[in-house]
Amino acid sequence: MPDQVTLTVNGTSVSVPAGATVAVAVAIARQACRKSVTGEPRGPLCGMGICFECRVAINGRAHSRSCQILCEPGMEVSIDE
Amino acid sequence: MSREEERHFDVLVIGGGPAGIAAAVRAAECGVQVGIVDDNATLGGQIWRGSLENGPAPDALHWLRSLQKLGVTELSGMRIFDQPDTGIVRAEGFEGSCELRYRYLMVATGARERFLPFPGWTLPNVMGAGGLQAMVKAGLPIRGRRVVVAGTGPLLLAVAAYLHEHGAEIPIVCEQASWGSLARFSAALLAHPGKIGQGIKLKRQLGRVPFVPGSWPVAAHGRERLESVEILRHGRREMIPCDYLACGFHLVPNIEFPSLLGCKIQGGYVQVDEFQRTTVDGVFCAGEPTGIGGLELSLIEGQIAGLTAAGAVASARKLFGSRNKAVSFSRMMDRTFQLRTELRTLPSAETIVCRCEDVAYSRLQGHTSWRAAKLHTRCGMGPCQGRICGPATQFLFQWQPDSVRPPTFPVRVESLASVTEHRGASALQQ
Numbered sequence: 452m453p454d455q456v457t458l459t460v461n462g463t464s465v466s467v468p469a470g471a472t473v474a475v476a477v478a479i480a481r482q483a484c485r486k487s488v489t490g491e492p493r494g495p496l497c498g499m500g501i502c503f504e505c506r507v508a509i510n511g512r513a514h515s516r517s518c519q520i521l522c523e524p525g526m527e528v529s530i531d532e
Numbered sequence: 533m534s535r536e537e538e539r540h541f542d543v544l545v546i547g548g549g550p551a552g553i554a555a556a557v558r559a560a561e562c563g564v565q566v567g568i569v570d571d572n573a574t575l576g577g578q579i580w581r582g583s584l585e586n587g588p589a590p591d592a593l594h595w596l597r598s599l600q601k602l603g604v605t606e607l608s609g610m611r612i613f614d615q616p617d618t619g620i621v622r623a624e625g626f627e628g629s630c631e632l633r634y635r636y637l638m639v640a641t642g643a644r645e646r647f648l649p650f651p652g653w654t655l656p657n658v659m660g661a662g663g664l665q666a667m668v669k670a671g672l673p674i675r676g677r678r679v680v681v682a683g684t685g686p687l688l689l690a691v692a693a694y695l696h697e698h699g700a701e702i703p704i705v706c707e708q709a710s711w712g713s714l715a716r717f718s719a720a721l722l723a724h725p726g727k728i729g730q731g732i733k734l735k736r737q738l739g740r741v742p743f744v745p746g747s748w749p750v751a752a753h754g755r756e757r758l759e760s761v762e763i764l765r766h767g768r769r770e771m772i773p774c775d776y777l778a779c780g781f782h783l784v785p786n787i788e789f790p791s792l793l794g795c796k797i798q799g800g801y802v803q804v805d806e807f808q809r810t811t812v813d814g815v816f817c818a819g820e821p822t823g824i825g826g827l828e829l830s831l832i833e834g835q836i837a838g839l840t841a842a843g844a845v846a847s848a849r850k851l852f853g854s855r856n857k858a859v860s861f862s863r864m865m866d867r868t869f870q871l872r873t874e875l876r877t878l879p880s881a882e883t884i885v886c887r888c889e890d891v892a893y894s895r896l897q898g899h900t901s902w903r904a905a906k907l908h909t910r911c912g913m914g915p916c917q918g919r920i921c922g923p924a925t926q927f928l929f930q931w932q933p934d935s936v937r938p939p940t941f942p943v944r945v946e947s948l949a950s951v952t953e954h955r956g957a958s959a960l961q962q
Contacts, residue, residue: 470584471671472573478672483656483756489890492756494656496887496920498663498670499578500571500611501644501786503915503942504887514915514942518666519609520626521573 458526473517473528474498474505484517485531506531539605541567543841544621544634546612546789549577550827551819552640553595554834555841559638560602562842567632568604569623571611575599577642578662579827583669591827607632613939613947615793619814622950629947636814636841639790639802640834643820645687645780646923648871649885649893650878652752657776661691664778668698675699678774680761682706682749684869685782686826693737695778703772705738706747706763708781709869714745717868724861726828750878752777782869784923785821791936807848808837816841825862832858876928885928886921888914893928902931915942 455466458473460480467476474495477484483492484505495505500519508529509515517528543559545552548570560566568575576582580592588596599606610623610630621632645660652658659667661683668674678701681692692705707714721727747765752758760773787802795810795817796803802817804810810817818833819825825833832855839848879885881894889910899905902912902925911925912918917940918933925931939948 468584468671472667475667475671478667487654487887487890491654491884491890492656493654493887494757495659495667496647496663497644497660498666499644501916502887502920506915515626518670519572 456522456524458522458524458528460528461530467522469522471522473507473509473515473520473522473526476522477505477507477517477528483530538631538633539567540633541565541605542634543567543636543638543838544632545569545638545640545838546621547577547638547640547642547819548572548575548606548608549640549642549819549830550580550592550595551642551830551834551837552577552638553580553592553599554831555638555640555816555818555838556604557595557598557602558835558838558844558847559636559842560599560604560838562839562844564842566602566604567607567634568599569607569610569612569632571609573609575606575608578666581666581669584671585669611941612789613941613943615938622947624941624943624947629943629950631950634814636816637793638834638837638841639793639795639810639815639817639821640819640830640837641786641789641821643783643785643824644919645683646782646784646927647779647920648683648781648875648878648924648927649883649921650749650751651880651883652754652758653779654884654887655752655754655758656756657754657758658752659776659778661687661778661780663780664776665691665694668695674776677701677776678703679776679778680704680706680749680763680772680774681778682747682761682763683780683782684708684871685780686865686869687780687783689734689738689743691778692741692743693734696739696741697737702738702741703774704747704763705741705743706749706765707743707745708748708872708875709745710872711745713868713870717864720864724857727861748875748878749777749779781871781875783820783824785824786919787821788917788919788936788940790815790817790821792938792940806852807840807845808833809840823859823862824865825858826865829855829858829862871927879928885924886911886914886918888912888916888921891921896925896929899929902926903934905929905931906934917941 542564582588816837819830879893
């Protein structure tokens, strides 16, 4: 496995250590994971797949919990609206 | 695993933390077919969560090796969401869903942090204490970052020590419990020498990090993300600039799935007998869902459950003594870290309580029950199904949780469709 994995977050390329979760990639890109129903930026809260605050769209699949999914090369991550 | 695939196990364990792993290992040692399901990418649960840097937690290693050696089927990244019929549960992963059949079911679903709302707690970079630690283990850079650690419970010190060791600057650890109750706790620890050793080790790791009992966060400030935390310390407000707030108020058990199965819940925990059997035939429960007791108790309970399910009742019985001792420690923790009533006054009218549906505190005032609040405001009706705001409103308004209905987690339509084949006119379609 390579040491670094490169993926995109909202169209911007980000490199993270291999084995990092998508939530970490979003944080390194200094982005929020989602907009709340009233438009507030939100990021991970529980870090363990319970709160759903870290959900993002991964390769077009909406509402994916980024704290439980590992980064893969070329993944396209975008903010969940 | 493909959608159509189904698997059969003598013992199926839900939850890959210490309790679940211990149950799986002891059952498998007796020669039965065991499967263990966990929704995280790797086994270990929260306390044994491995890190990118160092791999699996050292204490977990020999247990994890045993799982492999014994041929236990590991189903990681899969989440159980329904029991369409006795002896069958359905699980969903990123790739699809599948059916798992069992003779005995071990519920070892662990606990989550309790979160309490205060102004600004929805800002990005305000996280759970365990939540931030999990993120750091998953690769979040923390060296040189300033982290305020706050809330209540033994987890705070463990998290602060971990972050400090990994190069974070910790300006303060705010513990809402008073000096008095912590002093009583320390005195009572004399009956548990192992715990004292752990405490001394933590203290050494923490170095000069200030630990302040009787203090708590009252607001988080920032525009797009957290910039500072306001704390209340000895009656005075104090503003602390920081990058992260790691904040959790002890733990609440994950009892949604055992509730769905019909297991009797008493005082917020799954009721079990001395062999860890729930009130539902063939269903065992071990670890935090039976009472917040930490690692040691979880391991003992898991082993008792696993041995009993596999028929090794005499071996299970030998562990009763050590369990009793661990239970007394658990009761002591509950008393020490009881939430002070002042925390009920933290939310302002505009503070969001339900983060999924953005329901503000003022909209909940005046409702008389969790159910009424749900129906009128959509509080607790979002994707987390009230797992975050439920325990918060229980503390704020003394509302009691509702019955649980499937699916116990939001799932994709394909996964639901595969369940309805079993049920005919099922609860899902009603």
